[in-house]
Amino acid sequence: MNYHEMEMRAVYAGTLNGLMDENPHVICLEADLGKSSGTVPEVREKHPDNFIECGVCEANMIGIAAGLAKEGKIPFCASFTSFASRRAYDQVSISVGFANNNVKIVGTAPGITNGPNGGTHICFQDLAIMRAMPNMHVYSPCDVYELRSILRFMVKEKQPTYMQLIRVKVGKILDTNYRFNPEKAVILREGSDVTLVSTGYMTQFAYKVANELSSGGISVDLLHYPSVKPFDAETLIQSAKKTGAVVAVENQNIIGGLGGAVCEVLSENYPTRVKRLGIPDRFGEVASEQYFFDKYGFGPEHIARACRDMMKNKVKGNSA
Amino acid sequence: MGKERFDRKKFDRLAQEIRYITTDMICRYGQGHLGGSVDLAEIVITLYYRIMNIRPADPQWGERDRLVLSKGHCGPILYTILAYKGFFPKSWLATLNMDGTRLPSHVDQNQTPGVDITAGSLGQGLSCACGIALAGKMNRKNYRTFCIIGDGESNEGQIWEAALFASHNRLDNLLVICDYNKLQIDGFTEDVLGLEPLTEKWHSFGWEVFEMDGHNWDDIYRKIHKAMTVKGKPSMIIAHTIKCKGNRLLENKPECHYIRVPDKDTYRKIMDGLVYKDVQLPY
Ligand SMILES: Cc1ncc(C[n+]2csc(CCOP(=O)(O)OP(=O)(O)O)c2C)c(N)n1
Numbered sequence: 379m380n381y382h383e384m385e386m387r388a389v390y391a392g393t394l395n396g397l398m399d400e401n402p403h404v405i406c407l408e409a410d411l412g413k414s415s416g417t418v419p420e421v422r423e424k425h426p427d428n429f430i431e432c433g434v435c436e437a438n439m440i441g442i443a444a445g446l447a448k449e450g451k452i453p454f455c456a457s458f459t460s461f462a463s464r465r466a467y468d469q470v471s472i473s474v475g476f477a478n479n480n481v482k483i484v485g486t487a488p489g490i491t492n493g494p495n496g497g498t499h500i501c502f503q504d505l506a507i508m509r510a511m512p513n514m515h516v517y518s519p520c521d522v523y524e525l526r527s528i529l530r531f532m533v534k535e536k537q538p539t540y541m542q543l544i545r546v547k548v549g550k551i552l553d554t555n556y557r558f559n560p561e562k563a564v565i566l567r568e569g570s571d572v573t574l575v576s577t578g579y580m581t582q583f584a585y586k587v588a589n590e591l592s593s594g595g596i597s598v599d600l601l602h603y604p605s606v607k608p609f610d611a612e613t614l615i616q617s618a619k620k621t622g623a624v625v626a627v628e629n630q631n632i633i634g635g636l637g638g639a640v641c642e643v644l645s646e647n648y649p650t651r652v653k654r655l656g657i658p659d660r661f662g663e664v665a666s667e668q669y670f671f672d673k674y675g676f677g678p679e680h681i682a683r684a685c686r687d688m689m690k691n692k693v694k695g696n697s698a
Numbered sequence: 699m700g701k702e703r704f705d706r707k708k709f710d711r712l713a714q715e716i717r718y719i720t721t722d723m724i725c726r727y728g729q730g731h732l733g734g735s736v737d738l739a740e741i742v743i744t745l746y747y748r749i750m751n752i753r754p755a756d757p758q759w760g761e762r763d764r765l766v767l768s769k770g771h772c773g774p775i776l777y778t779i780l781a782y783k784g785f786f787p788k789s790w791l792a793t794l795n796m797d798g799t800r801l802p803s804h805v806d807q808n809q810t811p812g813v814d815i816t817a818g819s820l821g822q823g824l825s826c827a828c829g830i831a832l833a834g835k836m837n838r839k840n841y842r843t844f845c846i847i848g849d850g851e852s853n854e855g856q857i858w859e860a861a862l863f864a865s866h867n868r869l870d871n872l873l874v875i876c877d878y879n880k881l882q883i884d885g886f887t888e889d890v891l892g893l894e895p896l897t898e899k900w901h902s903f904g905w906e907v908f909e910m911d912g913h914n915w916d917d918i919y920r921k922i923h924k925a926m927t928v929k930g931k932p933s934m935i936i937a938h939t940i941k942c943k944g945n946r947l948l949e950n951k952p953e954c955h956y957i958r959v960p961d962k963d964t965y966r967k968i969m970d971g972l973v974y975k976d977v978q979l980p981y
Contacts, residue, residue, distance in 0.1 A: 433891025498818030
């Protein structure tokens with residue numbers, strides 16, 4: 379099987395196993411969702427001494443991880459995004475963020491990818507609330523190569539980190555030579571008509587749309603942000619100067635996440651019209667991906683339309 | 699008020715039907731929480747058919763007994779029973795988890811008639827049940843609050859915060875059943891995070907504690923009845939159950955927690971595992 383045909387969670391488990399082989403301080407913590415994150419049975423069997431099953435105790439897991447980190451361990455704690463972020467938010471804020479402990483939090487099944495579990499499990503605000511926490515670093519890889527590279531980076535850098543983990547397969551976007559740099563957006567396509575900004579799960583769709591639009595005569599500057607915090611402002615500003623129109627798309631509430639970061643940067647540095655696509659301030663529900671895309675207008679066809687509309691409006695705006 | 703006389707044959711039959719339909723609903727959708735749903739059949743049937751005061755035609759009736767399904771991932775079995783009791787048409791059952799459904803995998807008070815509290819983030823339902831019971835006392839209402847929690851769910855600290863609160867506030871109108879099937883997701887409860895001695899724990903938190911065989915009609919009825927006479931403190935009934943009871947293929951297997959049904963073959967195999975198969979689907 380090709381590497382990019384693996385499920386993301388299998389890559390998570392496999393990479394953790396490899397990192398544990400190199401560094402015995404890497405620890406995997408689970409809160410009764412190890413099967414869901416991919417570490418049960420893979421990590422539990424291969425590195426039983428580095429695997430800690432906490433039970434359904436997300437808040438306690440974060441505290442345990444903070445203590446482990448304080449003593450030099452490198453703990454990776456996983457749970458659904460909903461429980462890893464909002465359920466344990468105060469524990470993450472105090473024991474990890476404020477105390478500045480080297481804890482790695484992995485939020486699995488972000489946003490609409492948790493469709494079958496519905497509103498209680500779907501979290502559209504984890505990027506926003508984690509981004510609003512001092513000391514926290516917030517990443518959202520788009521494919522297996524980026525995931526692997528980010529995990530290696532996380533072990534090297536001593537800093538609190540929150541990472542979204544898509545569990546399922548994602549098509550190939552980057553390649554095996556890719557090296558994650560949190561300070562830099564990844565320019566997946568260069569263009570001059572419109573800037574399209576994405577992260578994590580939505581990047582595969584943005585990539586497809588950018589390619590299609592470009593062959594249809596609209597040249598898209600596609601910026602993928604594997605790191606939502608720190609946020610590479612410079613690349614965005616340069617792109618906005620070039621295109622004058624920006625569309626941001628994310629698998630999140632349009633309030634406070636990637637689109638929020640884009641608006642903050644541009645309004646302070648180079649005011650540009652921005653169209654945010656994502657969830658318009660709603661909770662989740664049990665539903666398929668297509669249902670979410672159609673209901674809230676952020677699927678491939680909506681992204682394409684938003685890019686075209688932004689271009690048209692730009693022309694009108696300039697001639698007026 | 700919707701209560702029925704106990705007829706062993708009829709109730710046995712009902713439990714089998716409800717297991718069959720719940721399994722079929724989950725398989726149709728293609729995935730879902732099976733084991734912890736179907737192991738509740740006898741308990742939830744006893745509550746809705748023999749114990750609780752309800753008015754299916756008036757789901758918000760103020761005097762009704764409340765049921766909080768704190769292990770909210772087991773919505774499917776509750777939906778089957780609510781449909782049987784007439785809270786909504788049985789045809790809805792075919793829509794479990796489908797786009798736009800009113801029957802989501804985890805129970806939602808704003809979607810489904812008869813669901814008293816939204817739950818699914820484990821540990822939260824019991825606190826809500828405390829609030830409902832406390833409001834009953836404040837409002838001098840006679841309704842009773844029933845709550846079903848899981849053994850895995852009992853890992854959550856919030857369960858024990860609620861346990862302190864309920865006994866401190868003498869919530870004798872609160873009756874909690876712990877579905878002690880000894881399994882959670884990552885394995886057996888005693889391997890993941892041991893709960894034993896569980897009876898002693900609840901007892902030391904100031905609760906009246908009972909144990910029952912969660913698949914035995916007489917025992918369930920007797921223990922619930924007894925718990926309803928307790929004064930001055932909340933009651934916990936630890937129900938010994940077999941996860942995925944009634945399905946020979948999956949009973950007491952860790953993989954019965956969440957099943958995936960990618961094809962017709964798997965569907966057939968799971969349905970074949972059911973002890974009783976002679977059931978007409980109502981949708
Ligand atoms: C706060 C929270 N963490 C994790 C989960 C994911 N989850 C769903 S069911 C489950 C196991 C629950 O075990 P138990 O309470 O014993 O349920 P049962 O075996 O009866 O189905 C977990 C961890 C959740 N729903 N909520």
